[in-house]
Every structure is written in C-alpha cells, then in structure tokens.
Amino acid sequence: MADEQDRLLPIANVGRIMKQILPPSAKVSKEAKQRMQECASEFISFVTCEASDRCHKENRKTVNGDDIYWALCSLGLDNHAEATGKYLHKYRVFESERALRNKASTITDQGNSESSNSEKLRPTNKPSNSLEITVMDRQ
Numbered sequence: 121m122a123d124e125q126d127r128l129l130p131i132a133n134v135g136r137i138m139k140q141i142l143p144p145s146a147k148v149s150k151e152a153k154q155r156m157q158e159c160a161s162e163f164i165s166f167v168t169c170e171a172s173d174r175c176h177k178e179n180r181k182t183v184n185g186d187d188i189y190w191a192l193c194s195l196g197l198d199n200h201a202e203a204t205g206k207y208l209h210k211y212r213v214f215e216s217e218r219a220l221r222n223k224a225s226t227i228t229d230q231g232n233s234e235s236s237n238s239e240k241l242r243p244t245n246k247p248s249n250s251l252e253i254t255v256m257d258r259q
Contacts, residue, residue: 128161167191185211 134157138148170191171183185208192201 127165128157129164131157134160167195167197170195 131153135148135153138153138156139146142148167188168183168191171187174187174190175181175183185204189201189204189208192198192204
C-alpha cells in the first residue's frame with residue numbers, strides 16, 4: 121500500500137484542482153478525489169513512460185518538455201500536446217526575457233562598480249545603444 125501511495129499525486133492537491141472548476145457550494149466526496157487521483161497519476165505515468173522510452177533509445181537520461189510533447193503526440197493526445205506546446209513556448213519566452221534582464225542587471229552593476237573605481241566616463245553626443253526590456257505578466 122505504501123508503494124502505491126508513493127506513485128500517486130497528493131490527494132489534497134487533486135481535491136484543490138477539482139474544486140477550482142466547481143461552484144463554491146459544491147462538495148467532492150473522498151471517493152471521487154481518490155478516483156481522480158488514480159486516473160491523473162496513471163495518465164502522468166503513461167505519458168512519462170513513453171517519453172522516458174524515447175530518451176532511453178536516444179541514450180539520454182533526462183526527460184524534458186519536448187519529450188513530453190512528443191509523447192503526447194505519439195499517443196494521439198493532440199489536444200494535450202497542443203496545450204503543452206503553447207505552454208513550452210510561453211515558458212521559453214519568459215525564461216529568455218528573464219535571462220536578458222539578469223544579464224542587463226549584471227552589466228549595469230559591473231558598470232557602476234567599474235566607473236567608481238576607474239576614471240569617470242565623459243558623455244558623448246552619440247546615441248546610446250541601451251537595452252530596452254519589456255516586463256510581461258505571466259498568464
């Protein structure tokens with residue numbers, strides 16, 4: 121029984137997700153939560169196993185988002201694959217923007233410490249090649 125519980129998603133999380141879609145006054149039975157827990161865990165295991173097999177065939181040890189996307193497509197779960205593909209794209213855009221912000225922040229911090237330690241920079245009439253970063257809300 122303990123081994124089975126280890127492979128299942130936490131039932132509190134499953135119940136919370138189920139309640140999000142229901143009206144506030146709705147009740148979800150313990151049995152319904154348990155069945156959904158089993159189904160969701162099995163689904164995740166099924167897709168992950170397919171992705172893991174692909175990684176094994178390609179002599180890789182790490183399953184990534186592209187592997188999950190591929191597994192969803194190969195299993196004929198196109199609706200899930202489409203949603204996963206959109207999420208992966210948004211995630212990668214967000215991460216690249218975050219990396220640019222961190223890089224710009226690091227350069228600015230280094231520039232401030234260097235200019236205070238070395239001779240002061242004189243302003244020029246040349247237009248600056250500043251980096252403009254747009255911060256977007258995660259949705």
